[in-house]
Amino acid sequence: DAKTTQPPSMDCAEGRAANLPCNHSTISGNEYVYWYRQIHSQGPQYIIHGLKNNETNEMASLIITEDRKSSTLILPHATLRDTAVYYCIVRGRNDYKLSFGAGTTVTVRA
Amino acid sequence: EPEVTQTPSHQVTQMGQEVILRCVPISNHLYFYWYRQILGQKVEFLVSFYNNEISEKSEIFDDQFSVERPDGSNFTLKIRSTKLEDSAMYFCASSEDGGGKLFFGSGTQLSVL
Secondary structure (H helix, E strand, O other): OOOOOOOEEEEEEOOOEEEEEEEEEOOOOOEEEEEEOOOOOOOEEEEEEEEOOEEEOOOOOOEEEOOOOEEEEEOOOOOOOOOOEEEEEEEOOOOOOOOOOOOOEEEOOO | OOOOOEOOOOOOOOOOOOOOEEOOOOOOOOEEEEEOOOOOEEEEEEEEOOOOEEEEEOOOOOOOOOOOOOOOOOOEEEOOOOHHHOOEEEEEEEOOOOOOEEEEEEOOEEEEE
């Protein structure tokens, strides 16, 4: 019941920016966009989230389109350690659960 | 940086046996969760827990499953009578305020034989 669509995989060169797209065309007004990643079989790791404004933290930037139907996660300088599955998740303010889809498998190459 | 701790990292059990998976959430967090991931599949929500009661559970979380916060620091998942299909990585998570920023543990790999 994931509400997002992501490409199954993408490659990125080490040191370059990685731009990960996500479509969430049915997002409603009180739903946030969250990004997580999962390195190998470790527990998912929170990256960033936003409602409608662009957000930046020490890990990444999140760009949300004005109509909120899509977003892009930007890893500014990808390293080999950024190789992971990246999940884009839409979650309502009053929801308890996160619904993980299949995500995008990002491979950073030297 | 504070982290969620899960024990054991691996658990092997016989079908029909009871198992308890243990978690120590981050100390000032109030919301607790269990998720699982069957090998090669998606991460699936099982249950959320707040104020000593279940706040939401999935259809996976049937009567064979229960959760408990037996003291001020531990959060446990019990599977009463394990089945082969319960074999999975089980992740505990916690959040400070019930928002979507969760901190996940490194998981317990449960193998049911």
